[in-house]
Amino acid sequence: MTDATFRTCPTTGLKVSGQADALIKANAVAGTVALLIGGIAAILVLLTRWQAVHLLSAPWFYRMLTIHGMNMLIFFIIFFEMAILYFASAVLLSSRVAAPRVGWAAFAMMVIGTLMVEWTMWTGRADVLFTSYVPLRAHPAFYLGVIIFAVGALLVSIIFFATLVVAKREKTYIGSVPLVTYGAATAAIIAVITLGHGAAIYIPTFLWSIGVMNVDPEVYRMVWWGLGHSSQQINVAAMVSIWYLLGGLTVGAVVLNEKISRSAFVLYILFISMASAHHLLVDPGLGPAWKIVNTSYFMYMAVLASMVHGFTVPAGMELGQRLRGFNHGLFDWLKRAPWGDPGFSSLVFSVIVFGFVGGITGVTFGTEQINIIAHNTLRIPGHFHATVVSGTAMAFMGLTYYVIPLIFRKRVAFWKLAKIQPYLFAGGMLIFSLSMTFAGTFGAPRRHWDISFSQAPFDVQMNPAVDLMLGIMAIGGLLAALGGGIFILVTVWSVFFGKTLQPGDTEGVPQGIVNPIRHAANVDAENERLHGPASGLWGPAPGTLALVFIFLAAFITYYFVNWKLLSVVWKVG
């Protein structure tokens, strides 16, 4: 199918194909529906773990936890990533979509797979939680649904690569692909690796569920996490790409150095499939050497990549602001940033919470020995809500505020609510993650219906601080849920009942679209000057350099405090 229905985007000057538009819309809407289902489950799970309310019965708690995990970590995020893949290839390169009919077939498969999994979960045929560790058994349709969904996602990844080839052949752009597309390409490559692991584990597990073969529980855990954690690395690569994208759209962030940023993306690809290891650090199936090499993603090269992006993304934003004249002192660029633009505030919160909370706790808990005092406690969900929710989901939300006018050609509805949404969501999730992590340090288990242990043979006296922390967690979680609810209301209303975007609209349109960032004519010379010897060792982005040193100090402190905590527990080896 050739697709000649291009329109030219008045903001970015990009040529947008009609097929890309439609595929992005379909996937984004499906993702939002999954977010809504997962969000409702989140509130129910939260109100159960808040011991003072303890809402659900035990079976429904575990069922809702399964529904929450699958809808958020698989359906919401992957549908959304499919939209991003179409956006970063066809839209950013002004190309047509390669094989749009395959794209629609893939979308249909993903919807069918989702419906199969939803059916098994809601009818109590798959009370196995997100990880579905064998030999816990779910209905075969659960595994088959995941397989069909994954094949659909794999097809979209292949369409992404094919679109890159089409764009190159048809010369829709000059030179190298933009950094955002490059980053999305790494996400797509990691997606292929991830979905490969998914096939390698879900196909045998499906066969096991119908009684054809056996699956070893430890092998399941290892290969399954090749899917389960690597899929979070798709999120990271996609999220970092969005950081660069939103930085460019909101404050004209420039790419500091293409070599450094692109090399960091390559590090993600090279070391990502070792990700299953840090879920197996206290497992009986594997030895210390394997655990050390793999949990470090071989010498922490993927951590290095994230620390590099953690510098280059804000530094690019700082430089972008300085090039537009906000050049006084260390932090004038930050003070005079568009804080009322939900795309910008989402970006900043995503970077900060992902790095300071998610990143630091993740690397620390993923240390072979420190995992002994973290594994399966509330510290783990505390960590990954800071990465996946406050990091990835927050970035996706920020992007959505730009996608609504740019792709759906609508004004963002309830604009004032939309402006405060990132503050509510990120603030709530920050409180939620920190209090959950803190409760976990006292040994409070994750995935647990009743930590008052009222039906257990022996009494368990939780530290009173745990009850307090779970109460604070509930408040943070409810704030975040309110922020999530506003997000869904705003997007659904904008897309289905919103006002069509007209030239000259300012209400309901983010700053970066009302006044697209244009660099001055002498920008290259000014950039040269900021890079010059006058700026010394601090370079063109001194404010960011100061911030990353604060980050490093926090990292070092948290890391060694945890070694200290470990050193006082029973001797074990």
Place this chain on the structure above:
Amino acid sequence: MDTHTGLQSPKGIWWKPAHKAERMWVGIAFGWCMVLFAMMPLWHFRGGQNPAGIRRRVDPAAYYKRTMEFIKTYQVGVDHGIPVVAPPPGSEVYLMAQQFQWTPVLRLQLNTEYTLHLSALDVNHGFSLFPVNVNFQVVPGYDYGLRVKPTETGDFRIICNEFCGIGHHTMVGRVVVVDSLGRELKPARAVQ
């Protein structure tokens, strides 16, 4: 200088040297990563807490049989219908997880090393020594033999912290650590 955003194609060759500030940060981050990496092998030599142990496959039926022999040899009582076992110092200790019970209750001595074997008969379980906060995965078909030395006396719990089915939250076991005179110094609770 080619000033452009991440949405724009860079012009010409983009493999160019970075500013020294950026190179410095990459260098510092790399150095920190090496510290992170070195700490793990270092702790194996210098630290007292490592998830190493003896790791081997085991048939769940054989593990069940071995645990029953262990209980028969060293049983000293019964607690809530679960046998209480006081193994001698340095011995092999067997703890068995199944939906939704830890067997047996253990009575250990302070500052004495044991080899604590963990395995499950049915599905994955999570060994979480409470409130010490020491956690290990218990996988059916695998025997995890950890050399354990209690460094405090008291009445401890084993919480299951891996979802193992709808009764998961009722799965709690017990470990009592006594000093050489058989005293539990803190929270005083009778052990039968």
